Amino acid sequence: MVPPNVVVVLADDLGIGDLSPYGSRLIRTPAAARLERRGVVCEAMYAAAATDTPSRAGLLTGRYGARYGLPASTEPGGDAGLPPEAATVARLLGRAGYATGLFGQGRLGTGAGQHPLDHGFDRFEGTLHGTDVAPLAWHQGRTVVEDDTDSASAARRLTDAALDFVDEQRDGPFLAVLSHLAPHAPYRVEPRFHGASAAGAYGDAVEQLDHYLGVLLRHLDRGRLTDRTLVILTSDNGPRYEGRTQDRRGRKPEVFDGGVRVPFLASWPGVTRRTRDRTPRSLLDLTPSLCALAGVDPPDDLDGEDLSPLLSGGAAPERGPVYLFFDQHPNAVRSGRWKLHVAFGAGQTAYMPQLFDVEADVREAYNLAALHPDVVERLSGPLAALRDDVAAEAAARKEAATV
Structure with a gap:
């Protein structure tokens, strides 16, 4: 082609x-x-x-x-x-x-x-x-x-x-x-x-x-x-x-x-x-x-x-999970029908994590985290690993720029 x-x-x-x-x-x-x-x-x-x-x-x-x-x-x-x-x-x-x-x-x-x-x-x-x-x-x-x-x-x-x-x-x-x-x-x-x-x-x-x-x-x-x-x-x-x-x-x-x-x-x-x-x-x-x-x-x-x-x-x-960033922080991930929101970078809150079935609930109105802890656990680990990887690279770049 x-x-x-x-x-x-x-x-x-x-x-x-x-x-x-x-x-x-x-x-x-x-x-x-x-x-x-x-x-x-x-x-x-x-x-x-x-x-x-x-x-x-x-x-x-x-x-x-x-x-x-x-x-x-x-x-x-x-x-x-x-x-x-x-x-x-x-x-x-x-x-x-x-x-x-x-x-x-x-x-x-x-x-x-x-x-x-x-x-x-x-x-x-x-x-x-x-x-x-x-x-x-x-x-x-x-x-x-x-x-x-x-x-x-x-x-x-x-x-x-x-x-x-x-x-x-x-x-x-x-x-x-x-x-x-x-x-x-x-x-x-x-x-x-x-x-x-x-x-x-x-x-x-x-x-x-x-x-x-x-x-x-x-x-x-x-x-x-x-x-x-x-x-x-x-x-x-x-x-x-x-x-x-x-x-x-x-x-x-x-x-x-x-x-x-x-x-x-x-x-x-x-x-x-x-x-x-x-x-x-x-x-x-x-x-x-x-x-x-x-x-x-x-x-x-x-x-x-x-x-x-x-x-x-x-x-x-x-395609693998899609990670969504707010400023420097990966605050959500979409994987299949599931969308998980977490509070990285914004302080922990009582209403996080939030898990939505965005195929059935397009308004992201109903938090299903308590009903599907296995999904929360499955998506949270890679999200945290990405957060640490991105933060480490950004910190290394900042340090190199000041040398």
Whole structure:
């Protein structure tokens, strides 16, 4: 199989229930529906972390952001960020001859060695932070070309930059990551999208995002690149202030399903089979999967697992437990029908541990820990071991940085 071009469209704080493949009724998303018709819909995909920066780091490296001591979100002038030695998917695919570009927000730090161009991307245009930072500068490469960006136009601008990149690299292979600012608050859109949806300003932002996804897909059609390109649509975490969680409990930054369950649509026409996958998975799985499709040996220390058979028309692979992080702490684990919450890092409480059967109880409303102590014990041990392993690596990195 010829390695595909890859386009990853990453939304910011998008509710899983706000796309038509996941039951949206008030927000129209025809481009997302096109991906559904020609590809895979993951119904139990989890973010790599409950907040922006560690989640994005996990997606791009296949490793927990807590291993790098990453904060919930990087801030201007801060020292924290993804270290330059991290093996990102851009760097790994670059070794196989892929051209790589990041368009939109980086959010992985602004210190030495933390720029997207230091992490394996050949081209970068966008912002180093999200819309919670003001003023928000727009960069082309390492150069600031605009001191204060109007986020209403960001979806168009980053899509235009990505399409230029696609045209330049049409002979492939290429990896393009479109990292949108939307629909993170404040919900700003171009004038033609004001009032377009039946779901207020948030819905307008989602419909604008879907519109530019459609622009991208039609551009691939015109360039006869569609059948050679794997397109993935997902989000860094669940919604915060507005947005639909499919009535699941919690919102960002909680590790209840409403905060960490994210959409994941993947379409490679002629290769992917139309299917709805219900196996619990993690965005950590993206890096090892793209490495497999590109014929690259991934590092042997990844936390993610390879789901490339599902993306290339094969049978859906099994997956081990999915661990869910709040800041530096693994506070929950999903394994099959079970979801266990513990209190690592937040002090022990009388109501922990909590065990939910999330297939029968999507609201995580009824604690079954006392009824199934064997399940609690089976899931608690590996969760504690992971906590200790991640904390030890983060401490070693911090100590090495101070030497």
